[in-house]
Structure formats: C-alpha cells, structure tokens
Amino acid sequence: MPELPEVETIRRDLAPALHGARIESVRVAPDAERMVRTPPAGAFAAALRGQRIDGIERRGKYLVLRLERGGALIVHLGMTGALLLRRVGDPPDPYTRVVFALDGGRELRFSDLRKFGNLWLVEDPAEVVGKLGPEPLEGLTGERLRAMFRRRSAPVKAVLLDQEALAGIGNIYADESLFRAGIHPLRPANSLRRADLERLARAIPETLKEAMGHRGSSYRDYRDAEGREGSHQFYVRVFRRTGAPCFVCGTPIARIKVAGRGTHFCPTCQRPPRRRASRGRSALSSRHPAVVP
DNA sequence: CACAGCTCCTGGCAGC
DNA sequence: TGCTGCCAGGAGCTGT
Numbered sequence: 001m002p003e004l005p006e007v008e009t010i011r012r013d014l015a016p017a018l019h020g021a022r023i024e025s026v027r028v029a030p031d032a033e034r035m036v037r038t039p040p041a042g043a044f045a046a047a048l049r050g051q052r053i054d055g056i057e058r059r060g061k062y063l064v065l066r067l068e069r070g071g072a073l074i075v076h077l078g079m080t081g082a083l084l085l086r087r088v089g090d091p092p093d094p095y096t097r098v099v100f101a102l103d104g105g106r107e108l109r110f111s112d113l114r115k116f117g118n119l120w121l122v123e124d125p126a127e128v129v130g131k132l133g134p135e136p137l138e139g140l141t142g143e144r145l146r147a148m149f150r151r152r153s154a155p156v157k158a159v160l161l162d163q164e165a166l167a168g169i170g171n172i173y174a175d176e177s178l179f180r181a182g183i184h185p186l187r188p189a190n191s192l193r194r195a196d197l198e199r200l201a202r203a204i205p206e207t208l209k210e211a212m213g214h215r216g217s218s219y220r221d222y223r224d225a226e227g228r229e230g231s232h233q234f235y236v237r238v239f240r241r242t243g244a245p246c247f248v249c250g251t252p253i254a255r256i257k258v259a260g261r262g263t264h265f266c267p268t269c270q271r272p273p274r275r276r277a278s279r280g281r282s283a284l285s286s287r288h289p290a291v292v293p
Numbered sequence: 294c295a296c297a298g299c300t301c302c303t304g305g306c307a308g309c
Numbered sequence: 310t311g312c313t314g315c316c317a318g319g320a321g322c323t324g325t
Contacts (some may be wrong), residue, residue, distance in 0.1 A: 001318070034301095050306085063316065063321080079318055095303095114302045116319065163320075189309060218315090220305090260298075261318065 002077040003061060004136065004168030005208050006216035006230065011058045011224035014108075017085055018065065023104040025049055032097035033111070037120045044121050048073065048100070059129040060167030072125045078116030080221040084109045093227070108252045113221060132167040136204045140166075142197035149189035149197075155245055156192060156200075157185035158259035171203070172217055172239045175264045177207045179238045184270040185263050186256070191273065210235070238264040 026045035033041040052068040063083070065073040069171055075083065084093055086107045098110040098119065099211050110117065120128050148166065152159045159165050160174040169177070180203035183196055192200070194252070208248070216222055216230030219240070223229060233239075242255040245264040254267050 003319095076319080078302095078320085112302095113304075116302065118320090151295075152316090160295085161319085259296095262316095 001079055001170055001172065002081065002100045002116055002175050002216070002222055003170035004058075005062050005173070005211035005232070006182070006222050006224075007063060007077065007206040007232065008212055009215045010077075010225050011056055011063055014063075014083065014085060015056050015074040017106070018056055018102075018108070020054075021106070022034070022052045023048050023050065024101040024103060025265075027099045030170045031098050032112075032115060035097055035115055035118055037118050039121060040219060041152050047121055053059070060132045060135070060163055061170070062129050062132075064125050064129065064292075071121065071123045074120040074122065074125060074128045074185070075110065076118045077120065078112060078114065080114045081110065081112040081117035082221070082223045082227070084111060084223070084227055085225045129167075131164050133163065133165045134167065136166050136168055137208060140204060142194060142201045145192075145197045145201050146194070149192060154189060155258050155264060156183060156189040156197070159189040160204075161259060161261065166204075168208070171261050171263075172236065173207050173211065175239045176211075176236055177204045179265060180207055182269055182271075184272050185258050185265055187289060195267075238266060240264060 026037055026048045028041040028045055036044045039047065044131070054066040054068045057064040057066065061076060063075045065075070067073060075082070086093070086109055088101070088105045088107055090107070093109050093111045094291050095111045096109045096115045097112050097115065100108040102108060110119070121127055133148070134140070149156070152165070157174050157178060160169050160177065161171070175185070177200065179194065181199040183192065183200060203263060211217060214230055214232035214235060215224060217232040217236065218229035219233055230245040238253050241253040242264060244253065246253060246269060249266065249268045251266055252267040253264055254261050
C-alpha cells in the first residue's frame with residue numbers, strides 16, 4: 001500500500017526522468033475509465049497530448065505532475081497502484097490501466113490491480129489536494145498535534161488515518177508510529193497528554209524517514225518506478241506481526257480492528273485507554289436519576 | 294461538525 | 310479438485 005514513504009520513493013525515482021519529458025499520447029483502458037476522475041477519460045487523454053512535464057511533487061499520498069502549459073496531472077495510487085517507467089516494447093505489466101507514451105521511446109505505465117487508484121487533470125492542484133492536512137515531515141510538533149486532536153474523540157489511530165488531519169499516513173505507518181510512541185491505538189485522540197503528543201510528534205517523522213531509507217514497504221503489491229520492492233516490511237515492529245514477540249518486551253503482538261482497519265500493537269508497551277464507564281446505571285447517574293415523564 | 298459504516302475492486306486463501 | 314465466501318484497505322459518500 002503506497003503511503004507517504006512509498007509515494008516519495010516513487011517521486012524521487014521519477015523526478016529526473018520525467019522533468020522536461022513530453023507526453024506524446026495517453027491511452028486509458030476502457031474498463032479503467034472511471035479511474036480518471038476529471039475530466040472524462042477522452043478529454044483527459046486529448047488535453048495531455050503534447051504537454052511537457054515541468055516537475056513532480058508529492059502532497060500526502062498524491063503525486064502532482066506540473067505541466068509546462070499550466071495545470072497539473074495528479075495521481076493517487078490507491079491500494080495497489082504503481083507508476084512504472086518502461087520503454088516501448090518492454091514486456092507488458094499486468095493490470096496496466098493507463099499508458100502515457102513519452103518522448104524518447106519511453107512509457108509511464110499506471111498499473112493497478114484493484115482500480116482504487118485515481119487520476120485528475122486540473123488547472124489548480126488545490127482542487128484535489130487542497131483539503132489535505134499538513135505534511136508530517138514538515139515541522140510536526142506536539143503542539144500542532146494537540147490542536148489537530150482537540151475536537152477529536154475518535155481513536156487516535158483513526159485520526160492519524162484522516163488525510164484532512166495529517167497527510168500521508170496509512171495503516172502501516174499509523175501502527176508503527178503509535179508503537180514507537182508507546183500509545184495505544186484506541187486512545188481517544190483528545191485524551192493524549194502533552195508527553196504523549198511530544199513522543200508521537202517525534203515518532204511519526206522517525207517512522208516515515210526510516211521507511212524511506214528502506215524505499216518503502218512491499219507486502220504484496222507495492223513496487224517502485226522500476227518495478228522493484230521496498231524492504232521496510234522486514235523492519236516493522238508491529239504491523240502484521242500478530243502473535244510474534246514484541247521486540248522490546250516479548251509480549252505477543254495483538255491485532256484488533258480500529259476504524260475498520262486491521263490494527264497491530266503491543267499490549268504491554270502501549271497501555272490501553274481507561275475503560276469507558278459502563279453503559280448500565282453508573283453510581284453517578286443513579287445518584288442523579290433521570291426524571292421520567 | 295464528528296463519527297461510524299458502507300462502497301468500490303480483485304486475487305488469495307480458508308473451509309467444505 | 311473445485312467451489313463459495315471472506316479478507317485486505319484509501320478515500321468518498323451517506324446517515325446519524
């Protein structure tokens with residue numbers, strides 16, 4: 001699953017090759033037209049023909065390809081998307097949904113088994129990435145997290161996955177960051193104490209940078225622009241290590257569901273939240289019984 | 294507004 | 310062996 005470290009790895013791979021490249025033509029597979037969000041696939045392909053790529057940026061998990069004549073091609077890789085830099089005539093890549101033919105006999109292929117990926121051609125990138133929260137690698141502090149979490153009673157992991165809160169963190173790095181910070185994924189975000197927030201503000205960029213050093217994590221589908229796997233899956237502390245011993249204390253890693261996602265943590269290193277009051281009559285409410293009409 | 298739950302999509306895999 | 314049905318999950322959408 002491409003999250004920030006994977007998308008940034010792809011961006012760095014593609015940047016030198018794509019800078020100044022000219023798009024000769026674009027082909028969208030008929031069964032993948034809905035992956036092109038705007039404009040309609042035909043207009044999308046026509047408008048890109050002849051455009052030169054001016055630069056490639058990343059915002060959260062989105063890649064923003066600036067076009068010389070203005071506007072931007074924006075790509076989100078979804079769950080299983082890959083952007084592969086190939087040459088015309090190279091062996092076909094399975095699940096290729098969109099092909100950008102470039103000058104010099106090169107091709108940029110968008111392969112995506114599950115079709116969760118999306119593409120946009122827009123005048124202003126803010127139309128797509130404008131609502132994203134801040135970049136976690138740019139000046140994250142405990143204070144900023146506190147402001148972000150202030151009105152959020154959802155589990156802290158759910159808020160970390162919210163791209164409008166913080167951009168670029170997905171399921172792997174949410175679990176890894178919370179482990180590194182020693183915070184239980186079910187703690188309500190707005191219940192974190194200042195020390196928790198400071199540790200989390202350090203843990204998130206550390207986790208992301210370490211993963212980038214390993215060129216991302218490949219579980220099944222992630223590939224870089226050359227089709228190679230990352231290696232960070234061999235270095236994760238908790239993600240998909242259910243039942244295996246915690247590297248710190250030896251306790252078996254637990255797996256629960258949070259915000260609909262498989263969630264992995266160490267029950268010893270990440271202390272559970274204070275249990276909520278039971279739904280039955282609490283001592284408090286029985287002292288103040290509701291007035292029955 | 295915040296949040297939970299549903300939807301999309303497909304290959305892999307458990308269970309029968 | 311081969312079928313059925315469940316699972317994985319990013320993000321957009323709906324309902325509360």
